[in-house]
Amino acid sequence: MLTxxxxxxxRITGSNVGAQTVSEFLIGQSxxxxxxxxxxxxxATTTQRQPPKxxxxxxxxxxxxxxxxQPTLLSDPGARAVVSSRAFADFTPKxxxxxxxxxxxxxxxxxxxxAELTREQGLHYYRTMQxxxxxxxxxxxxxxxxxxRGFCHLYDGQEACAMGIEAAINPTDHxxxxxxAHGYTYTRGVPVKQxxxxxxxxxGGIAKGKGGSMHMYAPNFYGGNGIVGAQVPLGAGIALAxxxxxxxQVCVTLYGDGAANQGQIFEAYNMAALWKLPCIFICExxxxxxxxxxxxxxxxxxxxxxxxxxxxxxxxxxDVLSVREATKxxxxxxxxxxxxxLMELQTYRYHGHxxxxxxxxxxxxxxxQEVRSKSDPIAMLKDRMLSNKMAAMEEFKEMDSxxxxxxxxxxxxxxxxxxxxxxxxxxHIFHNEPPLEVRGTTPWSKLKSSS
Amino acid sequence: xxxxxxxxxxxxxxAAVVLRREFHRSxxxxxxxxxxxxxxxxxxxxxxxxxxxxxxxxxxxxxxxAYKISRGLWKKYGDAxxxxxxxxEMGFTxxxxxxxxxxxxxxxxxxxxxxxxxxxDQVINSAAKTNYMSAGRQSVPIVFRGPNGASAGxxxxxxxxxxxxxxxxxxxxxxxxWSAEDARGLLKAAIRDDNPVVFLENELMYGVPxxxxxxxxxxxxxxxxxKAKVERQGTHVTLVTHSRYVSFCLDAAxxxxxxGVECEVVNLRSIRPLDVETIEASxxxxxxxxxxxxxxxxxxxxAEICARVMEGPAFNYLDAPATRVTGVDVPMPYAKILxxxxxxxxxxxxxxxxxxxxx
Numbered sequence: 001m002l003t004x005x006x007x008x009x010x011r012i013t014g015s016n017v018g019a020q021t022v023s024e025f026l027i028g029q030s031x032x033x034x035x036x037x038x039x040x041x042x043x044a045t046t047t048q049r050q051p052p053k054x055x056x057x058x059x060x061x062x063x064x065x066x067x068x069x070q071p072t073l074l075s076d077p078g079a080r081a082v083v084s085s086r087a088f089a090d091f092t093p094k095x096x097x098x099x100x101x102x103x104x105x106x107x108x109x110x111x112x113x114x115a116e117l118t119r120e121q122g123l124h125y126y127r128t129m130q131x132x133x134x135x136x137x138x139x140x141x142x143x144x145x146x147x148x149r150g151f152c153h154l155y156d157g158q159e160a161c162a163m164g165i166e167a168a169i170n171p172t173d174h175x176x177x178x179x180x181a182h183g184y185t186y187t188r189g190v191p192v193k194q195x196x197x198x199x200x201x202x203x204g205g206i207a208k209g210k211g212g213s214m215h216m217y218a219p220n221f222y223g224g225n226g227i228v229g230a231q232v233p234l235g236a237g238i239a240l241a242x243x244x245x246x247x248x249q250v251c252v253t254l255y256g257d258g259a260a261n262q263g264q265i266f267e268a269y270n271m272a273a274l275w276k277l278p279c280i281f282i283c284e285x286x287x288x289x290x291x292x293x294x295x296x297x298x299x300x301x302x303x304x305x306x307x308x309x310x311x312x313x314x315x316x317x318x319d320v321l322s323v324r325e326a327t328k329x330x331x332x333x334x335x336x337x338x339x340x341x342l343m344e345l346q347t348y349r350y351h352g353h354x355x356x357x358x359x360x361x362x363x364x365x366x367x368x369q370e371v372r373s374k375s376d377p378i379a380m381l382k383d384r385m386l387s388n389k390m391a392a393m394e395e396f397k398e399m400d401s402x403x404x405x406x407x408x409x410x411x412x413x414x415x416x417x418x419x420x421x422x423x424x425x426x427x428h429i430f431h432n433e434p435p436l437e438v439r440g441t442t443p444w445s446k447l448k449s450s451s
Numbered sequence: 452x453x454x455x456x457x458x459x460x461x462x463x464x465x466a467a468v469v470l471r472r473e474f475h476r477s478x479x480x481x482x483x484x485x486x487x488x489x490x491x492x493x494x495x496x497x498x499x500x501x502x503x504x505x506x507x508x509x510x511x512x513x514x515x516x517a518y519k520i521s522r523g524l525w526k527k528y529g530d531a532x533x534x535x536x537x538x539x540e541m542g543f544t545x546x547x548x549x550x551x552x553x554x555x556x557x558x559x560x561x562x563x564x565x566x567x568x569x570x571x572d573q574v575i576n577s578a579a580k581t582n583y584m585s586a587g588r589q590s591v592p593i594v595f596r597g598p599n600g601a602s603a604g605x606x607x608x609x610x611x612x613x614x615x616x617x618x619x620x621x622x623x624x625x626x627x628x629w630s631a632e633d634a635r636g637l638l639k640a641a642i643r644d645d646n647p648v649v650f651l652e653n654e655l656m657y658g659v660p661x662x663x664x665x666x667x668x669x670x671x672x673x674x675x676x677x678k679a680k681v682e683r684q685g686t687h688v689t690l691v692t693h694s695r696y697v698s699f700c701l702d703a704a705x706x707x708x709x710x711g712v713e714c715e716v717v718n719l720r721s722i723r724p725l726d727v728e729t730i731e732a733s734x735x736x737x738x739x740x741x742x743x744x745x746x747x748x749x750x751x752x753x754a755e756i757c758a759r760v761m762e763g764p765a766f767n768y769l770d771a772p773a774t775r776v777t778g779v780d781v782p783m784p785y786a787k788i789l790x791x792x793x794x795x796x797x798x799x800x801x802x803x804x805x806x807x808x809x810x
Binding site for chain 1: 505531534536537539541542543544545546547548549550551552553554555572573576577582583584585586587588589590591592621622624645646724762763
């Protein structure tokens with residue numbers, strides 16, 4: 001209730017209300033980016049924060065013209081089709097963008113320096129990244145209210161990585177990552193509702209409340225892994241299964257700059273290269289492993305070269321198109337039977353390492369603010385689309401409002417759903433097993449486990 | 452009369468054949484199979500039965516296995532299914548677990564379980580806990596196998612028994628075969644199980660031959676986990692043991708039988724789940740309990756058995772406190788005289804039984 005009120009206040013006043021929580025400030029900040037990025041300043045008149053008004057309607061145009069053709073992502077019963085004052089035909093359906101050239105290692109050439117983006121893709125990427133952003137900020141809020149407990153590692157700032165990768169692979173490909181996993185859990189198909197309910201430890205969570213933040217799974221998504229670096233050999237093993245079964249699938253195996261020095265990663269590199277496994281090793285370099293900067297942890301910070309005999313790419317991880325093109329390039333490489341490939345995505349996390357880390361003892365607020373204002377992945381995409389007339393500002397606002405609603409509903413579910421029943425405590429110890437007896441806390445406490 | 456002349460001519464076996472004919476009874480064909488061959492045959496059959504099964508580990512392919520357990524398999528199944536790994540336990544164990552998550556059914560061999568310590572995070576955190584953490588969404592059908600416990604003269608770093616460590620963890624099944632029949636049945640069951648199984652072999656048992664019944668040689672012969680086997684019936688004392696020490700207990704029982712003490716020998720077969728019912732039923736019959744293991748005493752398999760018996764109905768039937776016979780609480784020394792005296796000997800078992808029976 002309080003959240004809704006303070007949200008409304010922010011929108012109405014267009015300024016940071018004094019009694020606002022830090023999370024509200026952060027939510028505010030992400031909208032503030034609209035006003036500070038260069039492209040948006042030209043559209044300043046239309047981007048002033050005002051209470052939501054019904055979009056202007058051209059009474060002369062026919063209804064068919066007004067209703068824009070939106071892909072199914074907006075076909076949620078609650079969403080209205082965005083109505084624009086311009087006819088649909090006015091939008092640029094497709095545009096080509098120059099993307100930063102990748103540094104390459106043991107490769108003749110890297111991904112192309114241009115990326116094509118269709119309007120549908122752009123809106124989809126925006127919606128996905130903004131959903132992740134809002135979901136993470138909501139998690140921040142719930143954590144501070146002590147409704148989420150334990151570990152909570154937030155992904156805001158890194159959305160272009162998860163979205164770019166998903167855009168380049170098939171749903172039948174495989175993804176495994178470490179503990180900063182909420183973004184990937186979403187891109188791999190788990191609804192926000194089930195992610196938040198897992199964080200709040202309710203039975204409606206994707207792991208029925210048994211896993212928590214770091215242990216969420218979905219088809220072809222292997223978590224969510226808590227032990228730093230352990231997921232990398234697992235990913236190579238999933239790639240081995242792909243090769244074994246001859247299904248032309250690849251496994252995207254993610255780890256951070258902190259994990260990049262783990263011995264088992266080098267063991268995995270060796271076997272992946274030796275056996276030509278279709279494994280895309282991806283280092284999400286957000287410059288800090290918990291409180292340790294890359295300079296303080298690594299003798300070599302060229303993470304894309306660490307695979308030595310494995311070819312590598314260094315990619316701008318804040319640009320969803322760069323990530324997508326690089327991942328496509330990498331997937332093609334693997335599917336051609338050339339063996340593994342390594343990508344370093346240069347990215348940034350706005351939050352600290354986890355909710356118990358304010359994130360400013362080892363880096364400056366100025367640094368964080370600079371990244372937010374100059375390299376925010378969501379703003380970058382939006383600016384590109386607006387300056388190329390691929391979409392209208394109103395559409396983004398409409399999406400933002402729909403996303404806000406979706407997150408609020410998900411949070412409501414996550415806070416009101418019941419906790420898992422006590423008699424499910426011992427379930428799922430084994431798979432496909434008749435019920436077995438489990439020793440409780442005392443000899444008289446005989447519990448039951450169902451598979 | 453006919454049978455007697457048979458015996459004189461061609462020995463006991465011939466007489467057995469004659470007896471069979473005379474009594475029109477078909478006795479089960481019995482074959483002598485070493486533990487090594489039983490393991491080899493079990494793997495061969497399971498590899499043939501299910502294409503998703505594969506073996507990886509150090510020297511398992513072209514070398515035919517460090518202990519020759521996988522002899523002939525690479526020649527038959529090739530590189531794709533019998534995979535030699537570099538000496539990188541943490542890496543290849545993680546790879547095996549990942550492959551299991553993605554739908555294959557790996558057999559991950561540790562040259563000895565001592566080396567599994569380098570990969571123990573993958574066994575416990577990536578394999579054992581995953582089905583639970585994912586609420587059943589992600590299963591891990593994998594077998595970790597290899598020799599466990601003391602060998603002969605291999606020193607402290609190569610002699611540890613891991614039964615207690617792995618037996619401690621929910622999410623794992625832990626088995627410890629003794630005979631060739633155990634090895635075959637338990638390994639087949641392990642490979643067919645959809646869960647992570649730790650399969651503790653014993654190097655000193657590999658070459659030991661056992662008779663195997665026709666039933667146990669059947670392609671689908673499996674032994675259920677969590678069921679111990681009473682290898683020898685007795686009335687005076689229950690000996691609970693696993694792996695190589697089943698032999699020692701049987702030998703001790705043979706010696707004591709001459710003195711009129713009849714020992715019941717329970718071969719655990721399964722460390723986790725532990726067959727408490729069989730142990731309790733036996734103790735309720737004999738009123739005395741002695742556990743025998745090669746591992747260290749503190750927090751060991753014997754300690755768990757004693758605790759469980761105390762918590763259950765069998766406690767009231769004990770006429771004396773339970774006794775544990777264990778390895779000596781030292782890292783394994785090298786010199787033969789020291790090594791021999793670091794592990795339970797038959798005389799230690801006999802001594803403990805007599806003390807427990809107060810004779």
